[in-house]
Amino acid sequence: MDTVLADSPPVRPVSSRNATIPTGTKTAAAAAQGVAAGQAAVTAATEAIVSFEAVSKRFPAGRGSAEVVALDAIDLAVPRGSVTGIIGRSGAGKSTLIRLVNGLEKPSSGRVVVDGRDVAALGEDKLREVRRSIGMVFQHFNLLSSRTAYQNVALPLEIAGADRRTIEARVTPLLELVGLSDKRDRYPSELSGGQKQRVGIARALATQPKLLLSDEATSALDPETTRSILALLKKINSELGLSVLLITHEMEVVKTVADHVAVIDRGAIVERGTTFDLLSAPRHETTRALLAGLPSLSLPAFLAEQLRPEPSAGSRAVLRISFAGDSATQPILSRLGQATGVEVNILAGAIDEIGGRPFGSLVVSIAGDAATLAKAQNHLAAHGLQAEVLGHVA
Ligand SMILES: Nc1ncnc2c1ncn2[C@@H]1O[C@H](COP(=O)(O)OP(=O)(O)OP(=O)(O)O)[C@@H](O)[C@H]1O
């Protein structure tokens, strides 16, 4: 059985997002893909575009290294029309997972079903067909240096045997979609990193795929360029109804662009859910650790340096209180102080938003013994707030 990422209908129907577009007209993005906006809406259903069914991947022992279990019994469904993020640390198995989707690797056991087809069971011809329905964007862009932006985007079409007119009709609107019409005759060496990635994205869209795979597409880019590339991916998702599966080690990336998130740790999915639920109420230790890297939630250096894992005489416990939605606006701390009689000091804090909903965290220190700490935690839990003890400061 698949485990779908979310319980509720997982995908906002594309039709509602395109509600303002009159029937028969084309958005720039839909035009680039050669589909009417309404058509893109119709094809977006809520079932999975990719499902991993009990997928394991073992790399055999060799050249002095032991066998590696890169993926261990993965059950995961990527809802069609969604932007789904898979986040995990280096070596967690993210690239292996994504390489199973386009058939570059075969599972050791289990099935990877893409758009209804078991990828590993396909012959060469059918596999080529599936690969044409999947676009791939890479961290290092993988552009051909001897080809211009236009010629790089045209490449998959040339390989597929398209004629010049078809190629021109496809590539020109794609360059417009990614905002590079004026760079069509530039070579990669004449483009910035962000521009190169835009070429990479246009090239990935050239064969009009249903699914876009992104392996750390923004990892080599600065924060501002990252935001603009993520905005482009989101636009492609919402205007074309294209499903996007992206893997990243950065929580900021999934926070900005993903509807659903799964956390992978040592080859296993340890937590999953809608981005809001997962980020506002993380349960697994790995998710929490990855969240701590969010710029808005990271601890100030002076505090991180002082933190000790165990309490000492007279030390104060340091708690991170996470809150979401309505509770973000409640006077959390004054109530905590009143209800428990403990003195609460604010050390750091930030309020962020995901999809227009506030979520945030406050880092506080409280005086007192273990019983006082437990009392404070119980009070917070009773009000639906997560409180994690980060450590103790003298
Ligand atoms: N072809 C291979 N042969 C042997 N081991 C491999 C092979 N490919 C990957 N592995 C191992 O599988 C594990 C998962 O690797 P993978 O590349 O999927 O990680 P990742 O999550 O993408 O990491 P990163 O964030 O660093 O890219 C690692 O321990 C890696 O060494």
Ligand SMILES: [Mg+2]
């Ligand atoms: Mg990788």
